[in-house]
């Protein structure tokens with residue numbers, strides 16, 4: 001997957017949407033509704049973008065939606081390429097390569113995740129402070145093109161401190177507003193902060209694996225995000241990540257985990273989640 005391919009994809013996207021986009025949002029499972037909030041939206045199916053992976057699953061892989069949030073142009077990836085679907089890491093990270101070539105500076109990664117922390121209940125959100133890559137492969141394995149970034153990129157601060165501060169401040173303001181307006185009966189602290197552990201999937205974990213990941217320092221587990229975060233940092237983009245906690249990790253409750261529950265919890269928090277994203281995007285663009 002060459003540098004030239006990413007340039008070509010970026011040029012194609014720009015030919016469909018000429019406005020300068022500074023921020024991209026990648027939407028996780030069950031969180032796709034945010035893309036419908038964009039004004040003056042242009043939708044580009046992944047199939048039509050040069051060098052984007054072809055969908056291996058039935059239905060469509062997704063769309064890139066470009067449009068405005070409060071007058072600010074943003075790109076929204078509705079649907080992503082997961083490693084467990086059989087794509088290789090170059091295919092999984094290719095959209096991020098194209099976004100880098102488009103000159104996008106800020107990346108907001110979202111996902112559905114299982115909680116390893118009894119305090120962090122389904123329906124809450126977790127701001128990603130750092131990650132553990134337990135996918136068994138590094139997304140940058142292979143030939144490096146210095147035009148994209150260095151061979152050995154630093155990963156000391158993958159998740160940008162300034163963006164984290166913005167997410168926390170906006171979440172706190174939202175809690176306050178919701179309480180004062182009577183929408184919430186008490187002050188709800190819905191945003192946690194923790195370490196996201198990426199696994200290759202597609203199985204959910206065994207209870208013993210969940211205990212192991214907790215011992216390793218994980219607060220949440222999921223099957224995405226880390227490849228994109230690494231590719232974005234490699235290119236010097238600013239990254240922030242928000243997990244929607246959809247369930248407790250295997251063995252933490254009596255119940256089995258199923259995809260239906262994951263999707264339903266995503267839909268349940270959609271309103272809060274969309275509001276937070278909108279506020280964060282507005283703030284990012286104010287601070288430049």
Ligand code: HPA
Nearest residue numbers: 112113114221222223262
């Ligand atoms: N494990 C892995 N990925 C997930 C989970 C989980 O419990 N919930 C949502 N995505």
